[in-house]
Amino acid sequence: MRYQTIQLHPSAPAKPDWGAACNGCGVCCTAEPCPPGAWLSRRWKGRCSALRWDENTLRYRCGLVVAPGAVLPWLPRAAGPLVRRLALRWIAAARGCDSAVELAPADAADVAAGGPGEPAPGGGSHQPS
């Protein structure tokens, strides 16, 4: 078993069971990026640089879906909808949680401090859309 420390927003929802509806907990994309996310982030471990926290819905979203122009600043504005459609297919949106990550309780010091907060953009197999 491999252990890894990840930081999540204190208001992020708890990770659901495998196969349940995705709730945007962000665990998968914080642990390791999907293939497109790995390309964007230039790494296979850790937080995906495309991951975005949505303060309105209190959940993580995939930046390729909600803000393709911000994730790919060189992208022509007209290509945004296409990237969004491709991203929804890549990340298998709406198919339920496919992350097998198991979470250990947060560190007591982090909990006392109100949680680790929102770390700098920095990684799952998929996919809060």
Ligand code: SF4
């Ligand atoms: S797919 Fe990712 S963001 Fe969605 S519920 Fe599972 S771990 Fe959380």
Ligand code: SF4
């Ligand atoms: S689904 Fe997650 S890991 Fe993949 S590109 Fe989007 S934010 Fe990154």
